[in-house]
Amino acid sequence: MTDAPRPYQSYVYAYPHKTAYRPLPHPAPPLAELWADEPKDALSLYAHIPFCEVRCGFCNLFTRIGAPDELTTRYLDALDRQASAVRDALGDRVPVRFATAAFGGGTPTYLSAGELERLCDIAEKRMGVDLRAVPLSVETSPATATADRLAVLAERGATRLSIGVQSFVEAEARAAVRPQRRADVEAALSRIREAGVPVLNIDLIYGIDGQTEESWVRSLDAALAWRPEELYLYPLYVRPLTGLGRLSPTADREWDERRLRLYRCGRDHLRARGYEQVSMRMFRRADAPPQGADDYACQTDGMIGLGCGARSYTSSLHYSFDYAVDMREIRSIIDTYTETEAAGFARAQVGRWVDADEARRRHLLQSLLQARGMSVREYETRFGTSPFADFPAELGRFEALGWLDREAAAGLLRLSPEGLAHSDALGPALFSPAVRAAMAAYEPK
Structure with a gap:
């Protein structure tokens, strides 16, 4: 049996990671x-x-605390300018259609109800997204899930609200540097249910200092009392430049084993209560309404990102703005x-080119990390090669580790x-x- 690597190395939600992005050579490529x-x-x-009311101790997202001096207004002004520039770049030679939409952060519901109306207007009037006709997911928090904000989102077509709770045990929330009652x-959960948005997702975290299987199950049961359509179970990570990273900068094998025990406990608890596992993190109630576009595939279809922490994907280039975790850098x-004019949004400034090998890796990675797996035929049709020929060493190692399903x-x-x-x-x-070399050379800021 091959020695197993440490189980908690990196949460891969996109590939290549932003820390592999670099400023693009001058002249920056035009989006058109x-x-x-x-x-x-x-x-x-x-x-x-990119705004939150507090910064959680585990958070390394691109977000800042508060928004003084009408910063949210200036940010939405810039978002409007960017949307206009991006929509112009997409052109009208062929129809432009959006299959799915999401507002993330940060905390989108940090915006007031009126500002959320404006955000929806930007998506609809500038970008041409019919928010009432496509799945729209919005992230929120207990403090900002107010009735007036939720009413706006429900009326404008939100189909999914995701709330970060992390733990229903107050002592654990404090240990994660997320003070909440x-x-x-x-x-907040009661207000979300009253708003009538079809899908509620609750985020929980395992591996918090002092957390046990018993307290973890208490949190799970507190979440299950609301019959959420989805639950995300996240392992706690301690990352550089975060609140917890400054307190406890290293992980060890014992913590790895504890997180694995808690993961298996949570997985089995949810599956026994009618939830289907979609990925390592995501669990969906078996009778929940379908969520997501049937004709959108993250492996192949394009992403338009608006805002200074958003990524955009074409088949050959992934691009964004500069990335930081430190609060001073984020503010800058x-x-x-907010000071960028429309012309400045018409070019890609920071990113990474994706060649044929990287496209194959991305397709395999993003497909394989889903519980349903990857169709070998779809891979072969897209690339004209076999994944077993393209990645013999990697797939051979996964097989030796027992990570591939022999009964598929x-x-x-x-x-x-x-x-x-x-x-x-x-x-x-x-x-x-x-990509490994670029990520290793990245200096956190």
């Missing part, structure tokens, strides 16, 4: 050229709102964004339960040497 020959019939829109969390980047149907490459449990080791194992 980048998108000229791209399919535009099933795009995804992501709008990033359970009564406030429950009140947000200030620069013919033509389906799928992870075993143990493989899913080790998704945060398997994903990084598929990174290319060039």
